[in-house]
Amino acid sequence: MTQQLVSTLESYADDVVVGRRLHDVPPYRVYEVYLDGRQAAVKVDAHPRGHAAAEGRVHEFVATQTGVSVPAVLAVGSDHYVTAWCDELERSPAPLETIDSEWAAAAGRWLGTLHTETAGAFDGFGRPRDGDSGIELEAHADWIEAVRARLSFHRSFLEPIGYGTVVDAVDQFFETHDNAFDGAGEPVLCHGDIHPEHLARTGDGPVAIDFEHALVAPGEYDYWRTVVPYFEARNDVDDSVTRAFRAGYESVRSVPAALEQRKPAYRLLLLLEFIESLHLQRRGDPSTRTTRGDRFRELVFETLEELREKAN
Known part of the structure; x- marks a missing residue:
């Protein structure tokens, strides 16, 4: 794999050195690399489910079209992308040690800013793709349609x-309850997996990586x-963290009305x-x-029953 990666990266630099393997969890591997002496990080597909090129286009879009902080994108290839190095993210402690009210408020502000600055940028909802000239969208006019397309992917x-x-x-529930997400709001670019390994606090504000789960969604x-997953499912996180997250978000962007009412519908998608x-x-x-998979399955059916009872 290392020699193959060197050969791939030689299209970007004369002198390529592959350093540490930073992450090796399907469907990706992430390596520290040096390109003509410049330290960088490369994320490469390691499973058919990988889509590093699409993720690279999302990251590139965020880096060039918004004011939220992310490492610069140096290159995007068919099965990989390369970013500038970020010391703060490498030093970011494990999530169990860092999810507190201060982090949550910073994360809320970061997401609120991302959503505010990408509102109006997309003409539908769906999965971002690697296009010939940058990010493209597998667009659906309605969020419920995009959700059902996502279910097909899963x-x-x-x-x-x-x-x-x-x-x-x-899927059958959403087919017969196509109003489940009414009022959710306009399409914006969503990161899809913000936690402390993906968002670090720095002296200049929060900086984020890893757009593997990005969606254009409400x-x-x-x-x-x-x-x-990161607040409510943790026994060591209290309600003050969620309040700080929401306050941070709402310092930039309002949440839509009836946010809590749509939570069970989102839980269905998240559990899958x-x-x-x-x-x-x-x-x-x-x-x-x-x-754990069996427990998630049970929670899906419990949530479906909850939603059906409310609908009756």
């Missing part, structure tokens, strides 16, 4: 490993994608995302993955 991975029924149940998608990540990344003991 089904292609989840059905062969035994989760097809749960994806179908969620801003509240990012809101719940942060709050549900979590099941895929659990089995794709293959972290931990296989028996633990199965147990």
Whole structure:
């Protein structure tokens, strides 16, 4: 892999040195590299599910078209992208040690700014793609259509490993409840996975990386994608963290009315995302993955029952 990576990067520099492997979790690997002596980071596909080129275009768009802080993008290739080095992100401690009210407020401001500055930039909702001249969008006129397209994407991975029924149940609910996200708001670029390994506090403000899960979606998608797994699911995070996050966000951008009412609908989508990540990344003991996956499945059906009761 190292020699192949050197050959790939030689199109960008005469002198290429591959340093440490910083991250090796499917579907990507991330390496420290030196290009003509300049320290950088490269993210490269390591699984058919990888889409580093699309992620690179999203990161490039954020770096050039918004005022939020991200490392500069140096190159985007068919299966990789290269960014400038960021010491602060390398030194960022583990999430369990750093999710506090101060971090949450900074994260809220960062996301609020990203959403504000990308409002009006896209003519629909959906997955960003690597286009011939930059970022392109798999656009859907309505968010519910984009959600169902996302479910189809998850089904292609989840059905062969035994989760097809749960994806179908969620899709059928949205097919018959196409008003589930009414009032969610306009399309903005959503990061999709903000936590302390992806967003570090610096003297100049927060700086973020890793747009693997980016979507053009209502801003509240990012809101719940942060709050549900990183605040509410943690026993050592209290309500003050969520309040700080919301205050940070609302210092830049208002949340839409009825935000809480749509939370269960977002939970359905998020739980399927979590099941895929659990089995794709293959972290931990296989028996633990199965147990957690079964619990996520149960939560999906519990949430569907909750939503049906409210609808009646």
